[in-house]
Amino acid sequence: MLQTRIPNAHGPAQVQGNDTATFEHTVSVALGLISRQYPVMIISVLLCLGMAGVYLLSAPKRYTATAVLLMDSRKMQGLQTQVGAAGENPIDTAMVDSQVEVLKSETIASAVIRDLRLLDSPEFMREDAGLLNGLNQLFATFFPEEKQSDAALMRSAIGRIVSGLTIKRVAQSYVIEISYQSLSPDLAARIANALAENYITDSLESKYQASRRAAVWLQDRLKELRAQASSAERAVADYKAKNNIVDAGGRLLTEQQLAEINSGLTEARAKRAEAEAKLQRITSILNADESDPQVILNDLATVNDSMANPVITKLRQTYLDYAAKASDWSNRYGPNHLAVVNLRNQMREIRRSILDELRRTAEAYKSDLAIANAREQASQKSLNDTIAVSNDTSQAQIVLRDLESNAQSARALSDNFLQLYMVSVQQQSFPITEARIITQASELSTPKTSPKTALVLLAGIVGGGILAGLVAIFLEMLDRVFRTVQQVERLLQTNCLASIPIVGAGADQGANGSLSRLKALMPFPSDWMPSPRPRSRPIPPTGQPSRAVEAGRPRMDRPDDRQLTIDDSVGRFAINSPFSRFAEAFRSIKLATDLSNYGSPHKVVAITSALPNEGKSTVSEALAQTTAQSGLRTLLIDGDIRNPSLTHRLGRSANVGLIEVVFGKVDLKDALWVDPQTNLHFLPCVVASRFSNSSDLLASAQMQKFFQDMRGQYDRIILDLSPLAPIIDVRATGTLADSYILVIEWAKSKIEVVERVIQETPVVRERLMGAVLNKVNVAAMSRYDTHSGGYYRNRYYSRYGYVD
The missing domain is CATH 1.10.287 (Helix Hairpins)
Known part of the structure; x- marks a missing residue:
């Protein structure tokens, strides 16, 4: 069997999770992910940018005014001698943070609303602008609400003040910034200044009231404490005299x-x-x-x-x-x-x-x-x-x-x-306060702060990039199909013999056309190129031996009605376009079957797949054509008894085939079909009605004897079998086939399905020569195989004369 590199099961799977993974590999994986999913990623980024643009167009412009307060810890010189050490505590960090919270309180906000008469200001009461507010107002026209009370209006106004207010301490200093955001720069400046002034007024008022209440309470309490101290001292003297307690030096x-x-x-x-x-x-x-x-x-x-x-x-x-x-x-x-x-x-x-x-x-x-x-x-x-x-x-x-x-x-x-x-x-x-205004807010120094266009666009780009990455990774996780040669070798632990590119109905090129294009592309003399082979070979007259008989092949009559006319078949593309990637892939498979002969004979090569419609019959036909063209005596057998698609394609008019030959109803020569160009022999399978015991037929002694006879007559036998998953016929071919080739449809075959059918079919697993990736989109495959992407580029093939 062809010995190629089979990666270790723990190799590529652990490249990303391995601590020794190189930076180059990470970049390569990222670039591969982007190359595969870039349409979805671009759509995600554009979607986020579009949302950012809609927000910028619909969001109202807001202005922020800032007033600056200073918490001055120095006392007035005239009061220092009177208050002294028993006065107020010096300002510390905790106190400054506490004053920040006082500035955010509803008491200050209520005082600002009353001083500026904001409840009567339409400009302030319509602060809730924007797309959502417009929708709310639209619904309000259809469903009018009841008029709010004064208390409800005050609560609403306080909520607006608190929502637009920002109080922060400047680093570790005693400076406090009072910022207010509004749709009007003038209103923002007036509210910021009013907040600072009302805070100072509230601080003075609170100090005066606290001092007055403290003085009244202290005066009454002081009388009680003096009486208690005198009574306690008299009790001590009386108790010593009563109990004769005498001390000397304490x-x-x-x-x-x-x-x-x-x-x-x-x-x-x-x-x-x-x-x-x-x-x-x-x-x-x-x-x-x-x-x-x-x-x-x-x-x-x-x-x-x-x-x-x-x-x-x-x-x-x-x-x-x-x-x-x-x-x-x-x-x-x-x-x-x-x-x-x-x-x-x-x-x-x-x-x-x-x-x-x-x-x-x-x-x-x-x-x-x-x-x-x-x-x-x-x-x-x-x-x-x-x-x-x-x-x-x-x-x-x-x-x-x-x-x-x-x-x-x-x-x-x-x-x-x-x-x-x-x-x-x-x-x-004489009450005093530690706070004083050092900078007042003004309309001229009130900048626009919302929305920030650059920040919103940057957020849209970053968010779009993150969303694009997540979507791409999610799609990659859902993509559980075979796409690269390395993936096949790693997951199935077998050789990937070839990657067969997909060819359409119009992709068939004649040999003459391929060679003529190649001559025009390559810088060699025109007489260097070989002449195109004829499409068909003349049938020798009756009674005259053919070249097949002269070469030792089994002699048989080849009437015109049993000649294969398959020039328009996809499997014929490997013969009609010998310098295409399609043909090169089948020459690779043929070489693998040739090298497998070293050590033990592998004449019978069975072609199968996990599921139907993966192209196994086309691969069988093209491989048989390539092998026959090389001069080997080749027999192509349609072994898919349940669904003989190869017979429907190559010999629609056949009325006898494999079943009749195995049971001796007809001779082999009466059932064979011959390709006049490559001398390929094809044995169809004719099934008149549904055949249920096909596995018994494949495992029968007559079938074993038939294949034993064919081994002596042919150099290579290509056996097209049924898929592995739907039916069990392949399990009955253990005595017929020497090796198996598994056809996998590129980007369609599920990994779980292929792994399961391989595990459930030991005869295939033990004799598996390799796998074939079929219907490969070469351009798309180069995006998935980041390490060998350049291998699939056509310009490297064209240097050696290959034309697609």
């Missing part, structure tokens, strides 16, 4: 006594623990096993008091000297020597003396422990008594602290309210 006497007794108790406990530890250690030494004197001596060394006792120290030293002598004499004279025995007796007496001395020390420790316990108990009793007294004093002190805290809070609150009252009186006499 600390109660019971607290000092409690600290001293607690220190003495801690020291008594430490001494008791020390005496108890010494007694336990001496007792453990005395209770040790006397059979091991060395243990007693070692434990004795760990007691400090025993080491400080001169008697024990002298006895222990004597014991150690005797032990050394006993060991030395025992080594010299033996352990049973009288001197050694005497030394051991003396050592035993010394140990007894040491134990007696330790018992006397233990008795002393017992006495010390008893004294320590008595001291600890006395300190604990004294501590308990002091704690009882301190608890009573502490309970009284808790109440005292609450009384003192209340007195201090009442006095501090009274002082603060006194200071606030003084500040309020000063502010009430």
Whole structure:
């Protein structure tokens, strides 16, 4: 089988999603998408531009006037000494943002409406201009509404003010811009200035009213706070005298006594623990096993008091000297020597003396422990008594602290309210505001701000581009058909043998006409071009052998009524126009079938498709004509028993065919049709009525024997089969065909359908030589194959003499 490049299943499919995809590939994909969908994209862009134009023509022109306020944080010098630190808080960022919201409030808008008498201004009340407002007014003429009340008119006017108003802070400064948009520049300037002035007036009025209310309330509250502070201070003095609470340097006497007794108790406990530890250690030494004197001596060394006792120290030293002598004499004279025995007796007496001395020390420790316990108990009793007294004093002190805290809070609150009252009186006499107008709006400095022509057109272009891209991508997602060779190879995992261009009814060109045009185009001598082949070959006289018999082909009579006359057939176009792309595509398929012979014979090549009307019969005819013209003994068989379209086209008058030959009703030579120009043999399929068991016929032993006989008589057998999806006849040809060629109609065959029928037909999948893209629109295909688009251009073919 022809070995061509079959892309990996994960290759092209992952190019866009792969992180290593190059910028060039992305640009190529985008350009390919634009080249395929540019009509729809242009329509989308023009539609958005048209909508933008309609908006520009219908939208009313609006003007924006701007007044500028400054929130001045500096106080007037004359009031700084009076208000001082207790005055107003300095202006901060949050306060400026709060004033922006105040400017947007309905209170300011209502004041502006009343000052300018906007409810009586027709110019202001018809602010809602535009296409929608015109439609509303048109309907209002047919359906008049009731007259609105004053409150409803005020709400409507406030809504207009708020909708046209824009308040913003300039960066992080204290400057606020007040902008108002209107159909009239003069009205816009007047409303912007009125907003600023009414804001200042409202701020002054609010400060005056707040100061007046604060002064009245502070005066009454100050009297109450002074009485509460005096009463709280008297309660503190009375409670101290009643509970005998005396302090020295800010600390109660019971607290000092409690600290001293607690220190003495801690020291008594430490001494008791020390005496108890010494007694336990001496007792453990005395209770040790006397059979091991060395243990007693070692434990004795760990007691400090025993080491400080001169008697024990002298006895222990004597014991150690005797032990050394006993060991030395025992080594010299033996352990049973009288001197050694005497030394051991003396050592035993010394140990007894040491134990007696330790018992006397233990008795002393017992006495010390008893004294320590008595001291600890006395300190604990004294501590308990002091704690009882301190608890009573502490309970009284808790109440005292609450009384003192209340007195201090009442006095501090009274002082603060006194200071606030003084500040309020000063502010009430001369209220000030931090805001002032630094720029007033004027009609001359009011520009047109809506609609912005450039911005609207740019939005239309951008929106149109986005819409065009989305529409193009959506159409690409819906385009689930085969359009490129790479797509066929990647999705079906097989070779794409050729792309057959579409030819119309008038596309048939004779060989003479093609060659004459080619001679005129190519710069070669006219005698270099081969002479056109004759359209037909003379039939040899009866009894005279033909060239087919001389070449070893099966001899048969070829009467005139069984000669193929197919000069006007699309399948004949490959013979009549040998220098066309159509003919070159079939030479490519023929070459693939030739190369497939290497290794194992592939004489029977079956042509099929997924669905009807994809051109499989035309491909079968053209491939058979091309193969026969090359000199191979070629047999074309119409194997589509259910719908023998090839027979209807090439041999309408045939009355016998494949079925009769297979079952031995007629001889092969009586059923064959012959093309006199290419010597192609065609075996039709004649079906008089509907044939239901066509698959049984194709799988029968007679059919297998017939094809086995044909393999010996012909070099190549082209078998036109039925489509894969509608019927199951192709599945019964596993013993007949050596390989299969799948015909796919360009831009029509659905990918899902072709993949499904290939999966459901294992015999075709395993022996599939390749696929053929049929009815290809070459100009459109170059737009879909961005990598090989130039391959389809005619100027490259014309260099080698090809003419479409």
